[in-house]
Amino acid sequence: MGSPTELTTWQKLAEHKQEMAAVSMKSLFEADPSRAEKYTTQAAGWTLDYAKNRANEKTISLLTDLAKEAGLESAIKGMFSGAHINNTEDRSVLHIALRASQAQESLMVDGVNVLAEVRATLKQMEQFVAQLHSGEWKGYSGKTITDVVSIGIGGSYLGPKVVAEALTPYKKDNIKVHFVANIDGSDITGKLKQLNPETTVFVISSKTFGTLETLSNANAARDWFLSNGGTQENVSKHFAAVSSNVKKAVDFGMAKENIFPMWDWVGGRYSLWSAIGLPVAIAVGMDNFYALLDGAHQMDEHFRTAPFEENLPVIMGALGVWYINFHNAQTHALIPYDHYLRAMPAHIQQLDMESNGKANLLNGDGVETDTGPIIWGGAGTNGQHAYHQLLHQGTRLVPVDFIAPLASHNPIGEHHTQLFANCLSQSQALMVGKTLEQAEQELRDAGATAEQVAKIAPHKVIKGNRPSNTLLTDKMTPATVGALIALYEHRTFVQGTIWGINSFDQWGVELGKVLGTDIYNRLVSDSDNSALDASTQALINAFKKAQS
Numbered sequence: 001m002g003s004p005t006e007l008t009t010w011q012k013l014a015e016h017k018q019e020m021a022a023v024s025m026k027s028l029f030e031a032d033p034s035r036a037e038k039y040t041t042q043a044a045g046w047t048l049d050y051a052k053n054r055a056n057e058k059t060i061s062l063l064t065d066l067a068k069e070a071g072l073e074s075a076i077k078g079m080f081s082g083a084h085i086n087n088t089e090d091r092s093v094l095h096i097a098l099r100a101s102q103a104q105e106s107l108m109v110d111g112v113n114v115l116a117e118v119r120a121t122l123k124q125m126e127q128f129v130a131q132l133h134s135g136e137w138k139g140y141s142g143k144t145i146t147d148v149v150s151i152g153i154g155g156s157y158l159g160p161k162v163v164a165e166a167l168t169p170y171k172k173d174n175i176k177v178h179f180v181a182n183i184d185g186s187d188i189t190g191k192l193k194q195l196n197p198e199t200t201v202f203v204i205s206s207k208t209f210g211t212l213e214t215l216s217n218a219n220a221a222r223d224w225f226l227s228n229g230g231t232q233e234n235v236s237k238h239f240a241a242v243s244s245n246v247k248k249a250v251d252f253g254m255a256k257e258n259i260f261p262m263w264d265w266v267g268g269r270y271s272l273w274s275a276i277g278l279p280v281a282i283a284v285g286m287d288n289f290y291a292l293l294d295g296a297h298q299m300d301e302h303f304r305t306a307p308f309e310e311n312l313p314v315i316m317g318a319l320g321v322w323y324i325n326f327h328n329a330q331t332h333a334l335i336p337y338d339h340y341l342r343a344m345p346a347h348i349q350q351l352d353m354e355s356n357g358k359a360n361l362l363n364g365d366g367v368e369t370d371t372g373p374i375i376w377g378g379a380g381t382n383g384q385h386a387y388h389q390l391l392h393q394g395t396r397l398v399p400v401d402f403i404a405p406l407a408s409h410n411p412i413g414e415h416h417t418q419l420f421a422n423c424l425s426q427s428q429a430l431m432v433g434k435t436l437e438q439a440e441q442e443l444r445d446a447g448a449t450a451e452q453v454a455k456i457a458p459h460k461v462i463k464g465n466r467p468s469n470t471l472l473t474d475k476m477t478p479a480t481v482g483a484l485i486a487l488y489e490h491r492t493f494v495q496g497t498i499w500g501i502n503s504f505d506q507w508g509v510e511l512g513k514v515l516g517t518d519i520y521n522r523l524v525s526d527s528d529n530s531a532l533d534a535s536t537q538a539l540i541n542a543f544k545k546a547q548s
């Protein structure tokens with residue numbers, strides 16, 4: 001496919017944007033009493049209310065037509081059948097296979113039944129988790145394991161960490177799971193301080209087993225283990241790995257039976273459903289991990305089979321395109337009104353920005369449109385006392401997804417009702433805003449003088465007409481958390497498909513890695529740096545001076 005700007009529907013949407021310019025969301029609600037009902041759809045335990053968008057029936061119809069004209073139907077078929085839709089790496093994209101229903105017997109990809117491999121790995125995880133939880137797995141001195149440290153970065157870290165945190169109410173008491181990612185020594189040092197090598201197991205998660213941060217931290221963990229009573233022969237009792245590079249993991253000292261496989265058809269940022277999710281399974285138990293997979297599968301089935309007009313990932317993805325490409329929105333905010341989901345924006349940021357931060361079409365040509373937005377956000381209500389100011393009165397349009405459970409895991413006092421009220425009032429305020437007349441009246445009612453009214457009222461005006469989606473679920477459970485993350489995975493794919501880019505490679509991260517090695521070598525040697533730019537030379541010199 002070429003540029004989406006060449007699609008007939010793209011042109012129609014550009015014209016439609018003009019038609020909609022003078023139409024406020026408020027007026028759309030006034031004109032149609034059934035608007036809320038019409039623009040609400042459900043799947044996999046989630047209800048999406050997308051009524052507070054700058055969209056009417058024609059908009060939604062054009063957006064779903066755009067998805068069709070861009071080839072989304074066949075792209076979905078391609079994904080679910082194992083076609084090599086990651087064209088630059090010539091790979092299938094099969095995170096959906098990791099959560100396929102047990103009823104499906106096979107999914108043949110390049111002559112291999114990937115489901116058989118997935119299930120064998122799940123069995124291996126079951127055993128490992130059961131041994132840890134039952135206390136059967138002992139450390140080198142015969143003590144039961146109390147702590148598991150997951151070492152990984154990027155996709156081999158953030159997804160599992162965010163999901164484990166989201167499922168805090170489901171955590172088992174007997175084993176504490178920790179995460180280490182950064183090459184900053186403060187990360188692992190802080191964690192190791194709390195731990196006893198006799199009762200700690202490290203899970204080294206790295207698809208390639210070649211990532212600098214992960215290998216450095218794994219080596220630091222092993223050094224700590226060996227210098228605090230452990231021996232080389234006992235490394236296998238305290239270290240496990242998740243990797244597609246078995247040889248490197250064995251060379252590290254892992255026992256083969258403690259190496260969990262990964263496959264090249266799982267992208268890092270889509271891998272929490274694989275054995276990369278082992279820390280989650282250890283934290284909440286295998287039953288809850290299966291429930292997480294099942295929730296994601298329910299969303300997969302919805303995405304695969306529901307008509308586009310009712311399809312949550314399609315609607316959310318297409319509305320995103322509407323704002324990014326036709327309203328010049330540069331960012332998209334995710335605001336979960338759930339404390340346990342507070343880190344979710346960071347995971348979706350990685351998922352989406354590494355997937356759709358691209359400037360080339362599938363055919364290699366440069367794109368002519370904007371692609372992936374900057375994804376950001378944080379927990380409500382905290383953000384209301386900070387960046388929501390910009391959402392309401394800033395000069396930029398920021399579409400928002402509000403995410404909230406109807407029931408809390410911790411229903412104390414009026415907390416949850418207040419939390420929920422705040423969530424609804426934010427989307428309402430974004431839409432309705434405040435007129436100058438309202439601001440003036442408000443000031444007069446408060447006893448302000450005419451002079452004060454004239455001075456202050458303009459600052460209190462809120463333009464409104466700012467779009468948002470609201471996603472509701474009964475409760476945050478393993479299944480609904482699984483479905484939510486799968487929803488965003490597919491939303492990302494929908495947008496990537498409309499833009500005609502490959503959402504599944506990540507060549508952009510490579511240059512920094514290569515240059516990182518080069519700079520490291522310069523920091524530890526007396527190399528001639530005169531060919532480097534003056535800024536980098538000066539920064540290298542500052543570091544070397546501080547070390548001497």
Ligand SMILES: O=P(O)(O)OC[C@H]1O[C@H](O)[C@H](O)[C@@H](O)[C@@H]1O
Nearest residue numbers: 154155156206207208211268509
């Ligand atoms: O799992 P690993 O091979 O250690 O990779 C960890 C991460 O590193 C890379 O920089 C990629 O950009 C990520 O997609 C990946 O998840």
